[in-house]
Every structure is written in structure tokens, then in C-alpha cells.
Amino acid sequence: MPETIAFSGHVKHVSVLDEEGNADASLEPTLSQEELVRRYVIMSTTRAFDRKAVSLQRQGRSFTYTPFEGQEAIQVTAARLLDPKDWAFPSYRESAFYLARGAPMSMLFTYLKGHEDGMAIPDKTNDFPLSIPVGSQIAHAPGAAYANKLLKNGKIAIAFFGDGASSQGDFHEALNFSGIYKLPVVFICTNNQYAISTPRMMQTASETIAQRAMGYGIHGVQADGMDPLAMEHVLSEAFDRARKGEGPTLVEAIAYRFGPHSTADDPKKYREDAEADPWRKLDWAVRYRKYLERKGLWNNDVQAKLDAAIVTEVEAAVAKAEEFKDSPSQMFDFVYPQMTAELQRQKAEFSEVYGL
Amino acid sequence: MTLMTTIQAINAGLHQEMGRDGTVIALGEDIGHEGGVFRATDGLQAKFGKERVIDTPLAEENIIATSIGMAAAGLRPVPEIQFSGFVGVAHNHIVNHCARLYYRSRGKTKMPITIRTPSGGGIRALEHHCECIEATYAHVPGLKVVCPSNPYDAKGLLASAIRGDCTTLFEEPTRLYRSIKAEVPDEEYTVPIGVANVVQQGDKVTLVSWGPQMKQTLDAAEKAKEHGILCEVIDLRTISPLDETDEVVKSVRKTGRLVVVQEAPKSFGVAAEVIARVNERAFDSLQAAPMRVCGWDTQLPLGTNEDFFIPDIKRILTAVQKSAGY
Numbered sequence: 001m002p003e004t005i006a007f008s009g010h011v012k013h014v015s016v017l018d019e020e021g022n023a024d025a026s027l028e029p030t031l032s033q034e035e036l037v038r039r040y041v042i043m044s045t046t047r048a049f050d051r052k053a054v055s056l057q058r059q060g061r062s063f064t065y066t067p068f069e070g071q072e073a074i075q076v077t078a079a080r081l082l083d084p085k086d087w088a089f090p091s092y093r094e095s096a097f098y099l100a101r102g103a104p105m106s107m108l109f110t111y112l113k114g115h116e117d118g119m120a121i122p123d124k125t126n127d128f129p130l131s132i133p134v135g136s137q138i139a140h141a142p143g144a145a146y147a148n149k150l151l152k153n154g155k156i157a158i159a160f161f162g163d164g165a166s167s168q169g170d171f172h173e174a175l176n177f178s179g180i181y182k183l184p185v186v187f188i189c190t191n192n193q194y195a196i197s198t199p200r201m202m203q204t205a206s207e208t209i210a211q212r213a214m215g216y217g218i219h220g221v222q223a224d225g226m227d228p229l230a231m232e233h234v235l236s237e238a239f240d241r242a243r244k245g246e247g248p249t250l251v252e253a254i255a256y257r258f259g260p261h262s263t264a265d266d267p268k269k270y271r272e273d274a275e276a277d278p279w280r281k282l283d284w285a286v287r288y289r290k291y292l293e294r295k296g297l298w299n300n301d302v303q304a305k306l307d308a309a310i311v312t313e314v315e316a317a318v319a320k321a322e323e324f325k326d327s328p329s330q331m332f333d334f335v336y337p338q339m340t341a342e343l344q345r346q347k348a349e350f351s352e353v354y355g356l
Numbered sequence: 357m358t359l360m361t362t363i364q365a366i367n368a369g370l371h372q373e374m375g376r377d378g379t380v381i382a383l384g385e386d387i388g389h390e391g392g393v394f395r396a397t398d399g400l401q402a403k404f405g406k407e408r409v410i411d412t413p414l415a416e417e418n419i420i421a422t423s424i425g426m427a428a429a430g431l432r433p434v435p436e437i438q439f440s441g442f443v444g445v446a447h448n449h450i451v452n453h454c455a456r457l458y459y460r461s462r463g464k465t466k467m468p469i470t471i472r473t474p475s476g477g478g479i480r481a482l483e484h485h486c487e488c489i490e491a492t493y494a495h496v497p498g499l500k501v502v503c504p505s506n507p508y509d510a511k512g513l514l515a516s517a518i519r520g521d522c523t524t525l526f527e528e529p530t531r532l533y534r535s536i537k538a539e540v541p542d543e544e545y546t547v548p549i550g551v552a553n554v555v556q557q558g559d560k561v562t563l564v565s566w567g568p569q570m571k572q573t574l575d576a577a578e579k580a581k582e583h584g585i586l587c588e589v590i591d592l593r594t595i596s597p598l599d600e601t602d603e604v605v606k607s608v609r610k611t612g613r614l615v616v617v618q619e620a621p622k623s624f625g626v627a628a629e630v631i632a633r634v635n636e637r638a639f640d641s642l643q644a645a646p647m648r649v650c651g652w653d654t655q656l657p658l659g660t661n662e663d664f665f666i667p668d669i670k671r672i673l674t675a676v677q678k679s680a681g682y
Contacts (some may be wrong), residue, residue: 114658
């Protein structure tokens with residue numbers, strides 16, 4: 001018998017905007033002018049939050065933070081495309097997503113200042129608290145998607161994670177399970193080139209992360225994660241597929257982690273600063289702004305007004321977070337829905353020792 | 357002798373063991389080029405090469421699983437799990453394979469793996485970056501658990517763990533990495549696993565702790581002295597096997613009183629085991645109910661309230677006074 005090809009596949013890459021902010025006409029999404037501007041405003045606001053969070057840590061006013069600069073388009077676009085009651089499973093680098101979903105900025109600062117109350121998820125959404133053990137949240141999304149399907153509530157589930165997380169077993173197990181049951185779930189991999197110091201090419205010999213979808217019989221696509229229009233194109237398609245019952249999608253969004261892994265990390269140990277230069281040209285703050293300007297939707301005056309408004313918003317959020325006080329004894333309150341007798345004894349002892 | 361921090365002593369220990377035995381290899385996330393997030397493995401890759409100092413993909417389960425195959429086939433892997441909260445990702449392999457292969461192979465397959473991981477709070481880190489996990493793994497037959505409290509013990513115990521024939525969870529107290537310095541011999545030495553250290557002689561109360569809590573425990577003992585209570589202070593150094601030379605039992609036979617200090621949550625912890633053994637072996641000598649000063653049975657709070665969880669001098673001193681006046 002001659003050999004035959006049992007399987008072959010290819011991975012599509014989607015990029016809509018060029019460096020000058022020109023959109024490919026065949027791929028340009030049909031978003032209202034208002035929405036196009038709205039996304040720019042939200043992304044700008046999240047970036048200001050991100051830089052402030054780093055700065056507060058540097059000043060000793062808050063704790064370790066994992067910045068997302070360079071990844072705003074992915075997170076904000078996903079948030080804009082979700083229904084409030086869809087399920088999202090973000091990682092620790094998805095603060096922009098929470099902000100775009102309507103979480104008060106002061107709450108995120110409160111969390112970074114070391115208070116659990118800042119982690120509370122607003123009732124209006126079904127988002128999980130950010131997950132810190134790398135990749136673990138990927139495997140929760142198919143469970144929520146399965147429940148959505150069984151309960152016929154029409155909701156989808158999405159999981160965010162990075163290139164590093166794609167090496168964890170949870171990633172593979174999640175894709176496999178969701179493929180078998182054709183679940184309404186979208187896996188959004190932000191390939192930001194690094195897992196702390198480990199470059200993407202040391203993470204896997206696979207040429208793309210998107211192609212790994214094929215091994216699990218689900219759809220996979222790669223897109224320019226720093227291009228808000230490319231993200232709109234691939235995420236709206238993937239979310240629609242999930243909503244229509246056509247199964248899961250793995251989206252690999254290519255981006256660059258402009259900052260360190262966390263405020264405790266020093267990238268100079270493993271990469272040159274100049275490496276970021278070509279990526280800066282691809283930044284949405286450059287490309288997408290040019291796109292809006294070409295369409296007559298943006299100019300320097302509006303930018304100046306936005307910059308001023310954002311400073312006010314961020315400072316107000318920081319002030320609110322700095323006013324926040326809690327009692328240390330709250331640590332006893334959320335261990336169990338009903339406090340055990342032993343915990344009641346310990347809480348009483350705590351109050352006696354510390355007078356709190 | 358060289359004055360070293362704990363992290364420098366661990367680094368020196370790794371250099372020493374890799375230098376003396378070509379089968380010792382290090383592997384983990386960011387440990388090679390980067391030298392580890394705490395720099396414990398700094399300079400190892402430059403000295404011993406990429407084949408012996410491996411930057412792994414981001415997969416803790418795989419780091420331990422791979423170590424199992426390596427150990428079976430003749431290497432002595434020293435995997436690093438970046439933070440204690442992520443040891444759980446590899447729990448299956450640690451508990452179901454590392455701990456059991458010697459038993460299941462009827463003594464043929466040894467698992468000389470030293471799993472290094474930072475442990476304990478006090479550095480205002482994120483969730484899962486500061487838990488004390490010794491009780492979880494000390495409960496598993498076949499594993500050893502070590503937790504040094506100072507640079508000298510860190511280097512010596514690390515050498516013993518790496519040269520040993522079974523899997524050792526080597527907990528490195530994160531807040532002691534750079535906060536204390538001590539003289540450490542430049543030459544090779546080992547500190548035996550399973551042997552507790554009587555750090556301070558005393559006659560009134562036996563005060564036991566280990567790892568990250570030793571500093572507060574010794575400070576509290578100093579305060580107790582001002583109140584006329586001379587504590588005998590014991591550093592367990594190894595959690596499992598626990599105090600093979602009976603230092604705690606011998607001490608309680610002398611003092612009749614026992615206070616155990618543990619950073620992890622109170623219930624089902626190492627302190628309970630220490631107290632149970634004293635009850636079994638030195639009950640007749642007890643003049644006071646044994647006590648424990650522990651973390652609460654809650655999650656370790658985020659940075660702002662962390663210090664309300666970790667046993668402090670005040671709580672330890674109160675227990676010592678209560679025991680002495682029982």
C-alpha cells in the first residue's frame with residue numbers, strides 16, 4: 001500500500017492594521033465610530049492604570065504587580081465582546097480585562113495594596129478572580145462551558161493565559177476535553193514572547209501555539225495581538241463560533257511584554273532594551289491612533305483632554321484605595337461559608353491578642 | 357569561613373555538590389541564564405553548562421516527572437519549584453511516584469531527588485508565594501522534608517539531601533534568604549538529616565521551632581530570659597524524619613514544659629506531631645499542657661495583614677510565660 005497523508009493542516013495569521021494605521025479593507029471590522037473611539041479610550045485608561053501600579057510599587061506604596069503593557073488590545077477587545085454573564089478566567093496579567101469589564105479601578109489598586117477585598121468580583125459579571133498558578137485557570141473554562149451548554153443559558157467561557165502556560169498539562173487537558181464535547185469556550189493565549197526569562201522558542205519547539213489546536217481537533221488561529229482590529233476580527237469570529245455551538249477556538253495573540261514579568265523581575269538580566277524597539281512601532285497607541293486619526297475620529301486636542309481626564313481618574317482611584325481600611329480579623333471570615341467552632345475560638349484568641 | 361547570607365550558602369552548596377559529583381544536575385524555570393528568581397542558582401549554568409543546568413518549560417509537574425526518570429537512570433536531580441504554592445502542581449508525581457518507587461520496586465529503584473522551594477511568608481509576596489507546606493509532605497511515607505533556619509545549616513543540609521538516596525523536599529525560608537548572615541565553611545561539610553539542634557540550653561521551658569520561625573523563637577527566648585524564664589531552644593532542622601536523636605523528648609524530661617512554634621496553620625501540623633510524640637514518650641515528665649503557637653487556620657493574608665498571621669514574639673512569649681506558670 002502506498003503511504004497516504006492522514007492529516008495536514010495550516011494556521012491562519014490575521015493582521016489588519018499596517019504600521020501606518022492603514023486597515024486591510026477585506027478584514028476591517030464594521031464597528032461604530034463610537035465603539036472605535038471607546039476602545040481607544042479604554043485601552044489608554046488601562047495603560048495609565050498599569051504604569052501607575054508599577055510606579056506605586058516602586059515608591060513602596062503597593063506590593064508586587066505584573067504589568068500588561070503591550071497586551072491591552074487583547075484584553076479590552078475580549079471584554080467588549082463578552083456579555084456580562086459570560087464566564088471569564090483571567091490570569092494575573094489581565095488587569096486591563098477586569099477594568100474593561102467594569103471593575104472599579106480603585107478595587108484593583110486596593111488588591112495591589114494587599115487587601116483581599118480588592119479581589120472581589122462585581123456581581124454584574126461572572127469573572128473568576130485572577131489566577132496565579134500558571135495555566136491552572138485554562139482548565140476551569142471548559143467546566144463552565146460544559147455547564148453553560150447543559151443549562152442552555154447561551155453563555156460562553158473564555159480563558160486567558162500566556163505562552164509559558166501552554167507548556168502546562170492543564171492547557172492540553174483543557175483543549176482536549178473541550179474538543180471532545182465541542183464546548184462553547186475560547187482559549188486566548190497571549191504570546192508575549194517571555195515566561196519570566198524564558199523566551200518563547202525555549203518554551204516549545206512548535207512553530208506556533210495556535211497549531212496545537214489541531215492536535216485536539218479544535219479550531220486554531222494566530223493574530224496580531226497588538227492590533228485592536230485584528231483582535232476584533234478573530235475574537236468576534238471565535239466567540240460567534242462558541243455561541244453557535246460550533247465548538248472551541250484557540251486564539252494565539254502575538255504581543256510583546258514591554259515591562260518586566262513582575263515588579264520583582266529585572267529583564268536586563270536576560271534581554272536587551274533595544275529588542276522592544278520594533279514592537280513599539282506595532283503598539284496600538286501608535287498604530288490604532290493613526291487609524292483613528294485617518295478616519296477623522298481623533299486628534300491632538302482630544303488626546304490632551306483624554307490624558308487629563310485619565311490622570312484625574314487614576315489619582316482618584318489611588319486616593320480611594322489608600323483610604324481603604326480593613327480589620328486583619330477578616331482573614332477568618334471567608335475560610336468557610338459557616339465558621340467552624342475551632343475558627344471561632346481562634347478568632348476570639350486573635351481579638352484578645354491584638355485587640356482587633 | 358566566609359560570611360554569607362542564606363541564599364549565598366545555598367548557592368555555594370549547589371556549586372560544591374555539582375563540582376564533586378558529575379551526576380548532580382539542576383533543573384527548573386528560569387534557573388539557568390537568569391540564575392533563578394531569587395538567584396539561588398546564579399552562576400551554575402556558566403560553570404557547569406546547559407546540559408547540567410536546565411532551563412525547563414513552564415511546567416512544574418513535568419519538572420518533577422522528568423526528575424523521576426533522570427533519578428532512576430543514574431542522575432541526582434535538584435529541581436527547583438519557583439514558589440511553594442506551585443509544588444502542588446507536581447503533587448501527583450511527588451506523592452505517587454517519588455515517595456513510592458523504592459517500596460514498589462522492592463528496593464531496586466532509589467529516588468535521589470532534592471526538590472528545592474522557597475517557603476514561608478514575610479516578604480509581602482503574592483498568594484501561593486509564601487505558604488509553609490512541610491506538614492503536607494512530611495505526612496507522606498517515603499519522603500524526607502528539610503527546613504533550615506540559617507546559612508550554615510542550609511549548605512550542610514543541602515549537601516546531605518543531594519547525597520541521600522530518597523526524595524527530599526528542601527524548604528528554603530524566603531524571608532531568611534537575605535536577612536541574616538553567618539560564617540559558613542568554604543570546605544565541604546554536611547549537616548545530618550533527622551538531627552535536631554539544641555540551639556540554647558535551658559531548664560524551664562522547651563521551646564521548639566524550625567525554619568522561618570527560628571528568629572522570632574530565639575528573640576522570644578531572649579525576652580523570656582528577661583522575665584527569669586530560661587528556655588531550652590531546639591531547631592528541628594529536619595521535619596521528616598523527625599528528631600531521630602530524641603532531643604525534644606530529652607529536653608522535656610528535663611524541663612517538663614513544651615511550647616512549639618509553627619508558621620503554618622495550627623491544625624494538623626508539625627507542632628501537633630511534636631506534641632503527640634512528647635505525650636507518647638515523656639508524658640510522665642510533663643508539668644504543663646504542651647502548647648503550640650501557630651499561624652491561624654486561614655489563608656495567609658495578603659501583604660498588609662500578613663504579620664497578623666505569622667506568630668510574633670508577643671504570642672510566643674505569652675505561651676512561654678503561660679507554660680512556665682502552669
